[in-house]
Amino acid sequence: MLEGKTALVTGASRGIGRAVALELARLGANVAVNYAGSVEAANEVVKEIQDLGRESACYQCDISDPDAVQDMIKSVVSTFGRLDILINNAGITKDNLLMRMKEEEWDAVINTNLKGIFNTTKAVSRQMMKQRSGRIINMASVVGVTGNAGQANYVAAKAGVIGLTKTAARELASRNITVNAVAPGFISTDMTEVLPEDVKGQMLSQIPLGRMGSPEDVASVVAFLASDASAYMTGQVLRVDGGMVMQ
């Protein structure tokens, strides 16, 4: 389905990003694996992709740094020859009540989760415009739609990602580049693992499908948006949340 395409997945060393990288590779894409911290985990993902018979390499880069992002994109294009799919997945949390949230906590989350996507999208759009095709898929979150106590920074960033998705979709549509977002709900990853049991229980009670999602549940929807099957969709936000939010 994605044979001959090259994808770059940010934050691909674990969690949803890892599952997306592996799913795209399984469907035929060569995958560039971006990571910020753990080179061992990133190398592991690269190896798994190569075992599937696809090309892969990992790229250490803090996406909040525009120059570093520019260098990474150049390097990916020169290694793989093209760049068809960008998955903006990298994200962090620094939860705190609004009243107690430090400026550093606010800035760190906005810089990675929102500015980071601006940086990568700007850098890849040049290549995709030249190719006259491209797929950009941004990881939003249902909390970006509903709000969530204790996550002012994260929610603001994710709501911003939704606005950025719609705007980039409009600007790039005439060049056959689609931009969509996926808004996961309560997915079992390292990010949600740290939540207290009572919070988990409370969240589960709001999910009609009655279970937490898996990274693979999200990855299959991302793969759909990366494929030709979604060619006529742009500027959309697909919720993958077990029915938590319905509109």
Add this chain to the structure above:
Amino acid sequence: MAEDILARIQKIVAERLDVDEAAVKPEASFKEDLDADSLDVVELVMELEDEFDIEISDEDAEKIVTVGDVIDYIKSHQ
């Protein structure tokens, strides 16, 4: 030299904007006379960077209005 630059620019612009090469005169404004939209100008700048092997910063790119602006820029940066 200047004619050569103009000829190369004319070819690229005519192809990208689907206009006659003759219409790509130094005094022609990309948006007013050649019917380019903002994204067309961004793309043209990218193609000109490749053609002339230069890098045009975002700040400089914003100042480009006419074909003549491009010729001047290329002459002073080659």
